[in-house]
Amino acid sequence: MIRFHKEGYKIISVTFIIAISAILLVENFIDIAWLVKTIQVIILGFVVIVLQFFRNPKRFTNLNENQIIAPVDGKVVVIEEVEETEFFKDKRIQVSIFMSPINVHVTRYAMSGVIKYSKYHPGKFLVAWHPKSSTENERTTVVIENKSIGTILYRQIAGALAKRIVNYAKEGDKVVQGTDAGFIKFGSRVDIYLPLGTKINVNLGDKVKGGVQVIAEK
Template structure:
């Protein structure tokens, strides 16, 4: 299954690659060169297909847990001052996605969308310390009666040139459901209350909508 954000790109890519092969067969007489071009274009198309894959995930719905919003690797766990919404200290967990990861963003908690804002910006590498404040990004806050307000931020990377965010203020969302998409390499930061017990550690690989990254205690 593929994400709807990829349909247009996949169709355009297929047309371009087919055109390249038609031209190569018309203009090139050497068989092995034509065959090499065919193989390369097939591999390129397969790479595009794998990037836009959208596997079904069975999220164990639990209002006490915060699940990973994306596939990737945990690259940051630290207490930080969150400047945009909370304006106080929060526990930040950052997950980096390589181009080969699934790039669907999922709601880490269920509840009501309290805040959703897009910020244009730079395209620093996703692991750059200032990427969360200077890169193109979206900030979303979802609240329920158990976890309270949980903030997650999609951050574009050096390769990512478009962030798609479906969360709208006032929406009621389901934990693990589709929240958006980031194209071609990026990062997502999750901000939880200080003292939240974590189920992940640095460099751990996580799966969006499945891996529990923290559990809010009453």
């Protein structure tokens, strides 16, 4: 059975109401049979797109304090050593995962631990692969700490279509690897900043599965 994320309930309900109304209006106001069917198929296609976007498949995480799992589904677009200027203010390994509109958009905790920092930043809506999107777009920054790996930071970054980021992390919370950390509506990316020396288990261009795939380890 397909599960849907709670962040999509309202949008799904509104979409169904609009779709049913539009289908009925088309039948009442257009007399050309093939045109009616074409428009109805397009409307139903839009409904399917909305439903698949908010799907929330169950993921079974093998808990391991020495491993970092992918927080989202998507494609690895960045692996590099960078200067992290917001929280750590030192060098870290950045791994970025880009989500297209057809990916599952649930954000999951990459490791278990305690939330040390959680902050929302208003900003622009540059395309998610733009080099400056990580620092100029609307985004949230979350830092998690555990005894095995230490401290990691991740950012949910809005894109040209993603106009709403949902972040559940609150400072002081104890969180469990693989559980629901939030949602990004309509495509974007997540950046993860790991301690230097962390072993990276993915390559550029790899497609990863959130909540399941190990992307790095101590």
